[in-house]
Amino acid sequence: MIRFLIPFVAVVLFLLEPEFALFSPISWGEHTLTLVPRFVILYLIFISIYYSKKRACLYGLIFGLLYDVFYIDIIGLYSFLYPLLCFVAGSTVKFIHQNLSITTILSVVLVALMEVFLYYFFNFIQFTTIPVSDFLSNRLLPTIIANLLFLIMLGWAFKYLINARLLQRARDNS
Amino acid sequence: MPHFTNKKLILLLVGTIFLVALISFSLRDRQNASVPEQFIKDTVGFAQSIVAKPANYITGIFNDINSLLNTYEENKRLKMRLEDFAVLQAEVNTLQSENESLKELVDKEDSLKDFDPLKATVIARNPDQWEEKIILNKGSSHGVKLNMAVMTANGLIGKISLVTPFTSEVELLYSNNPNYRVSAIVQGEKSDVFGLIEGYDTERNELILKRIDSSFKVKKGEQVVTSGLGGIYPKGILIGEVTEVTTDDYGLTSMAYVKPATNFSMLEDVVIALRTSISVDGSDGTGTNADLTNGSDESETTDTIEGEE
Numbered sequence: 118m119i120r121f122l123i124p125f126v127a128v129v130l131f132l133l134e135p136e137f138a139l140f141s142p143i144s145w146g147e148h149t150l151t152l153v154p155r156f157v158i159l160y161l162i163f164i165s166i167y168y169s170k171k172r173a174c175l176y177g178l179i180f181g182l183l184y185d186v187f188y189i190d191i192i193g194l195y196s197f198l199y200p201l202l203c204f205v206a207g208s209t210v211k212f213i214h215q216n217l218s219i220t221t222i223l224s225v226v227l228v229a230l231m232e233v234f235l236y237y238f239f240n241f242i243q244f245t246t247i248p249v250s251d252f253l254s255n256r257l258l259p260t261i262i263a264n265l266l267f268l269i270m271l272g273w274a275f276k277y278l279i280n281a282r283l284l285q286r287a288r289d290n291s
Numbered sequence: 292m293p294h295f296t297n298k299k300l301i302l303l304l305v306g307t308i309f310l311v312a313l314i315s316f317s318l319r320d321r322q323n324a325s326v327p328e329q330f331i332k333d334t335v336g337f338a339q340s341i342v343a344k345p346a347n348y349i350t351g352i353f354n355d356i357n358s359l360l361n362t363y364e365e366n367k368r369l370k371m372r373l374e375d376f377a378v379l380q381a382e383v384n385t386l387q388s389e390n391e392s393l394k395e396l397v398d399k400e401d402s403l404k405d406f407d408p409l410k411a412t413v414i415a416r417n418p419d420q421w422e423e424k425i426i427l428n429k430g431s432s433h434g435v436k437l438n439m440a441v442m443t444a445n446g447l448i449g450k451i452s453l454v455t456p457f458t459s460e461v462e463l464l465y466s467n468n469p470n471y472r473v474s475a476i477v478q479g480e481k482s483d484v485f486g487l488i489e490g491y492d493t494e495r496n497e498l499i500l501k502r503i504d505s506s507f508k509v510k511k512g513e514q515v516v517t518s519g520l521g522g523i524y525p526k527g528i529l530i531g532e533v534t535e536v537t538t539d540d541y542g543l544t545s546m547a548y549v550k551p552a553t554n555f556s557m558l559e560d561v562v563i564a565l566r567t568s569i570s571v572d573g574s575d576g577t578g579t580n581a582d583l584t585n586g587s588d589e590s591e592t593t594d595t596i597e598g599e600e
Contacts, residue, residue: 132339135415135426136346142420142556149496153419186331188417188424190321190453190460193313239421242318244467247493 119282123164124176126278130156131180135188143259150259155228157184158199159268162206162224163275166215168283170207174200194238202227217276221268229261322437322453329455333430336414336458340428343414347559354557406440406525406564409433413558414458423463425449425558430457438523440564446529446552447473447517448561459563463555464498464530465491474521475500475530477547478514479507485518488530488549497534498549505545509536515549525566 137154144150157180165173177199184195206227213219236252239245247256324332358365411427429435431454439451441461450471452462462471473488477500486503503509513533519526531551539546 128338132342133346134418135339136342138416138418138420139346139350139413139557141416144496151420183331183335185317186328187335187426188415188419189422190317190324191314192317193310197310235419235421244421246467251493 152263165203165207167279173203177203340414404526405567409563423465440524474518476518500547
């Protein structure tokens with residue numbers, strides 16, 4: 118049961134992302150703030166750190182490809198970035214203690230890096246013309262805050278789910 | 292590097308080339324979806340529309356609460372406008388009947404204004420909002436075609452940019468695409484003034500209406516509607532309201548900032564407008580100089596021939 122719960126949660130998060138995107142952009146005084154929900158990749162980074170790097174990369178490839186085909190119409194962008202992020206996150210396990218708060222900060226930092234990369238990519242192919250300062254204040258910062266809030270609320274649940282799965286696997290093996 | 296073998300290096304190199312090739316290949320033709328892409332889009336779209344229903348319901352509740360809080364203010368404002376409205380309604384009725392009888396008199400059947408409305412629900416918005424795009428639950432099996440106009444009850448929001456059998460994508464007016472132009476009219480007091488909606492100002496969050504003849508005076512607060520002359524949109528769909536008029540970069544024509552009539556952040560139910568009068572396919576944004584009107588004529592005639600067979 119728990120075995121299928123892990124990919125199922127990823128699917129649900131994938132489907133919830135665009136619904137939360139409907140709330141954006143938010144006008145805040147003179148500024149228009151854009152919040153980008155990045156639930157799937159945050160969850161995958163958790164899987165990569167607590168469960169299995171290989172599995173996370175595989176999920177990253179699948180969901181990245183779905184994301185590319187369904188929303189972006191540029192195949193190869195997210196289907197490259199998602200597995201890369203999972204790989205990097207999984208590789209840090211050797212050097213960093215796997216505390217929940219540290220994992221949360223690490224995930225948000227990785228997502229922020231991805232956001233910066235995407236900005237330069239879309240700037241390069243001229244889909245966007247906003248200057249860097251606007252990107253940082255109106256896009257990157259609100260996105261980081263929103264995703265951090267999301268992880269603070271649900272990070273423990275991800276960890277609990279993954280631990281339950283690990284326990285079950287250990288029991289099956291013994 | 293000892294542990295970085297030749298084999299891995301070659302794999303990395305091939306992978307990079309493959310990735311770049313894939314990205315540039317899919318960037319080249321984004322108007323059409325291949326069969327596996329269509330399959331994925333339809334499958335995800337189906338799952339998405341199931342999730343969208345409760346989500347729309349919840350956002351609906353929030354909207355209701357919000358409008359409940361503003362009821363008093365709104366009621367006051369509406370009451371003031373109600374008296375004007377009755378007079379306006381009578382006037383519209385007489386004008387409409389007069390228009391119809393005049394049309395009969397001159398045997399004018401199709402008008403640029405006419406369109407068949409098709410209701411659709413927004414099932415998703417592109418979550419990384421680099422491109423302003425929404426996805427609807429109606430596709431080519433419902434009669435949706437590329438480049439159809441999409442609007443809400445308030446006004447125009449965009450055009451269809453990609454169609455699969457059961458979903459379609461809408462490129463919103465807030466687009467950086469330089470080929471995305473909307474032929475528009477400013478409804479002045481005495482005469483209508485033509486212009487083109489070209490791009491939007493990111494800082495002001497307003498659309499830019501360019502190429503207005505500077506001998507005409509455009510005033511703040513005047514309404515901007517589609518002209519129907521671009522070949523895609525029906526005539527007379529509201530776009531927005533003029534907020535500021537300035538001169539163009541070269542000082543030859545004037546340009547105006549237009550505040551859109553629709554709020555783009557909470558889109559739920561939209562209407563796809565199928566123009567009933569002849570429409571050109573409007574894909575000449577790349578400047579191929581192809582004969583678009585006759586091309587669509589030909590395809591229509593072949594369609595009818597196929598239908599007869």
